[in-house]
Amino acid sequence: MSMLVDVLSWVCIVAGGIFCVIGAIGLVRMPDFYTRMHAASITDTIGAGLLLFGMMLQAGFTLIAVKLVMIGLLLLFANPTATHALAKAARARGLQPLLASGDDSSKP
């Protein structure tokens, strides 16, 4: 049983690491600021989430697991807030996003 939990937890941790690397690759490959933020959100959400879940499986039903859940909740609330603040600040300063041609519905 503990073997199974160990395997599952390592699968989660390795998969989380892979998603973090994919997010980093996206950060480099994407063409402009706004699209780069989409790549970063891969690392924030599923990368960090899988890493935390893997660590929770290692911790079992302890206070450490509770603290990991709290970190997860913190990420769930703080990440989108920070991302939104960043995007809004960039737009307020007049940084225009690169758009696919003929798709500018940003003007009302």
Place this chain on the structure above:
Amino acid sequence: MLHLASLGVVLYAFWILLSGYFEPFLLSAGAGSALAVVLLAWRMKIVDREGHPIQMIASVVLYWPWLIKEIAKSAWDVSKIIIDPNLPISPVLVRFKPTQRSQVGLATHANSITLTPGTITVEATQDEFLVHGLTRAAGAGVIDSEMDRRVSKVEGYR
């Protein structure tokens, strides 16, 4: 009153879970700290339906698993786009009117959109959300979406 009591209980539980010590001194210090924070929050008048939305607790617990499923799905899609050699993106900005009525509901909806990879809320007001989508499909997916309906339900006005 209910909000103040609930805030106190939540803060004290938070203290106990973070400390993990159960000596009388530390337990009473935690109670004192929780009480002090409740008093400060009460003086600042931030403990209400918006600052401490207990009316949403039951429904938000049902909403989170669905949200996590959506995050996993779109994270997979965006990952495939990133490792595709052609980088098939078609960034769009879309505007639409959210159906939430309260500030908490709007914030929850805007945060949920941003949390889902492939869409970012750039501007959020009562009348209009401005969303940046990584692909045309992702951008179109946020208009009158299931997420919108679910958050309105969580909000608890209908």
